[in-house]
Amino acid sequence: MTEAVFRETTANPLTQSVPLAHLSLELGHLYMEDFEAGPERLREHFAEVRIWVDAAQASAARRIGGRRPRISTCFLIDDYFTRFSTPAELIPLILEEAEKAGLVIDYLARESGCAVADGIELAESVMHRLVESPPPGSYGGSRPPVSQTGWLANGQRTTPTRSALAEIVTWQPPQETAARNHSVFMDAELWSETDRGRLWSCPFLAAVWQLARLGLLRHLGEPVLVPHPWSDPEYPRDWDRLPPLLKLSDSRVSFSAYRTCTLMPNRFLAVEDAVRLILDQVDVDSGALDQVAKRSAGEGVAVPEAVARRATYVFYEEPANLRAVQRDLA
Structure with missing residues (x-):
């Protein structure tokens, strides 16, 4: 027996077209x-x-x-x-x-x-509707999402890393996600709180x-x-x-x-x-x-x-x- 499925008509609103x-x-x-x-x-x-x-x-x-x-x-x-x-x-x-x-x-x-x-x-x-594009090999846990920070980047931001003894800090350059040969990194502020x-x-x-x-x-x-x-x-x-x-x-x-x-x-x-x-x-x-x-x-x-x-x-x-x-x- 087929089970009937009921949905609210507003659950899937039709997308109205516009003249172009x-x-x-x-x-x-x-x-x-x-x-x-x-x-x-x-x-x-x-x-x-x-x-x-x-x-x-x-x-x-x-x-x-x-x-x-x-x-x-x-x-x-x-x-x-x-x-x-x-x-x-x-x-x-x-x-x-x-x-x-x-x-x-x-x-x-x-x-x-x-x-x-x-x-x-x-x-x-x-x-x-923003969907951040994570750089290859990143897991997204190193930075808060754009919905919290208000900043959107096109790749991996600069992230200093420490050695196991936490004595030496190594600088890591930013990296563009879709870089061709070299990166052109951007980080844009989308809003500020006033x-x-x-x-x-x-x-x-x-x-x-x-x-x-x-x-x-x-x-x-x-x-x-x-x-x-x-x-x-x-x-x-x-x-x-x-x-x-x-x-x-x-x-x-x-x-x-x-x-x-x-x-x-x-x-x-x-x-x-x-x-x-x-x-x-x-x-x-x-x-x-x-x-x-x-x-x-x-x-x-x-x-x-x-x-x-x-x-x-x-x-x-x-x-x-x-x-x-x-x-x-x-």
């Missing part, structure tokens, strides 16, 4: 010092970015055999680490300077939305941002950090009254995409190296991964298996006047 563009092109990821430098800084940024937009579009078209690619653009504002100005003052300025450079921003996001969006603790959720609670790091929030742009974030099977249409010419004076992700244009191209490309100043290079380290160790929702794989195969679009390889970058040298502003703020 070929490329999510980020036109800016700026912080307080960029806006402190005035409209000229934004003008210089978009003028530099405009040069690389054409190259990114051409690359996307080449990858899909010369067809016209579906490309959406986005822009990220830091309202998490610093509440600078107001949406009513800042967003029109950003859109105006982008337009002067011949650019259209389809989607605009608040960085705080990568921590919490629509009541969902996105950063906390991604943190619980009087007001956990403060997520810039690399960790940027990793959440990349997962959202790649259409790989889910909560109980449902997409998260979804765009909210915005057609009102007026913006609120309080950041908390603004949805975490806005759809600003009438473009029909989706926010999420098979691949991402981010155009940004080269001072973010170390941050984005840490982002890739994090992406390599996130146990991404398998249902979302399967959906992307099937849809990309159906379109004849090659998508790397490794999530971190789906993210590409263009780094440019920032102007000298901004470096002076950064020194003054420091």
